[in-house]
Amino acid sequence: MPVVHRFKGHQGRPDWEDVPTYEYTQGGARGGLKKVLIGSADGAPNFSLRYYEIAPGGQSSFDHHAHDHGVYILQGRAKLIAGWEVVELEAGDVVYIGAKEEHQFINIGQQPLGFICVAPPRD
Amino acid sequence: MPVVHRFKGHQGRPDWEDVPTYEYTQGGARGGLKKVLIGSADGAPNFSLRYYEIAPGGQSSFDHHAHDHGVYILQGRAKLIAGWEVVELEAGDVVYIGAKEEHQFINIGQQPLGFICVAPPRD
Numbered sequence: 636m637p638v639v640h641r642f643k644g645h646q647g648r649p650d651w652e653d654v655p656t657y658e659y660t661q662g663g664a665r666g667g668l669k670k671v672l673i674g675s676a677d678g679a680p681n682f683s684l685r686y687y688e689i690a691p692g693g694q695s696s697f698d699h700h701a702h703d704h705g706v707y708i709l710q711g712r713a714k715l716i717a718g719w720e721v722v723e724l725e726a727g728d729v730v731y732i733g734a735k736e737e738h739q740f741i742n743i744g745q746q747p748l749g750f751i752c753v754a755p756p757r758d
Numbered sequence: 759m760p761v762v763h764r765f766k767g768h769q770g771r772p773d774w775e776d777v778p779t780y781e782y783t784q785g786g787a788r789g790g791l792k793k794v795l796i797g798s799a800d801g802a803p804n805f806s807l808r809y810y811e812i813a814p815g816g817q818s819s820f821d822h823h824a825h826d827h828g829v830y831i832l833q834g835r836a837k838l839i840a841g842w843e844v845v846e847l848e849a850g851d852v853v854y855i856g857a858k859e860e861h862q863f864i865n866i867g868q869q870p871l872g873f874i875c876v877a878p879p880r881d
Contacts, residue, residue, distance in 0.1 A: 682878065729762070
């Protein structure tokens with residue numbers, strides 16, 4: 636039987652049924668929240684799918700770790716700092732960040748920045 | 759250095775730079791196309807992220823396999839047949855389909871059905 640998390644938000648403020656929201660402020664992150672859309676609670680052993688939202692002026696932590704990320708920008712505008720690279724991103728853009736690559740997302744828009752982040756199993 | 763696939767489509771017809779499009783018609787699928795947004799060509803060893811689009815009246819194959827799926831509906835309306843379950847889905851809905859669960863997506867809307875499908879590494 637599939638696990639369904641129905642969308643119950645609206646444009647600009649995504650939210651889903653049976654998906655709790657966590658503050659995402661560790662490691663230098665500012666103005667962030669996190670929702671685990673698919674993870675261990677859904678019985679998913681092979682990957683996890685998370686939604687992150689960063690308020691205008693906020694940022695994710697400057698991260699560097701052994702696992703990789705696939706990111707899909709749902710809404711807003713971001714500056715991605717990745718090692719010595721700086722890339723501007725908009726809704727619909729897709730990014731693959733390999734293992735051990737430093738990375739940080741900064742909201743450079745006027746609206747919440749929202750993105751989906753796929754990773755190996757973790758919540 | 760991150761791999762970026764910039765969005766170059768428009769609302770209703772997503773498309774990305776440096777991402778080829780394949781017909782998706784095997785196994786009973788009708789009216790489908792597939793784009794691998796993150797996969798082996800991007801050096802991703804842990805997961806793959808694909809975009810599927812199904813034309814109005816079309817359907818994915820009725821599938822049953824050892825790997826699991828995480829699905830995020832980007833646009834359109836779907837009927838998901840999953841074993842004996844039937845679930846209607848809309849943009850923003852998230853579904854986790856476990857290993858060996860039978861599943862088929864049918865476009866029941868007037869617009870292209872588009873969804874992101876995460877899976878263990880495969881293209």
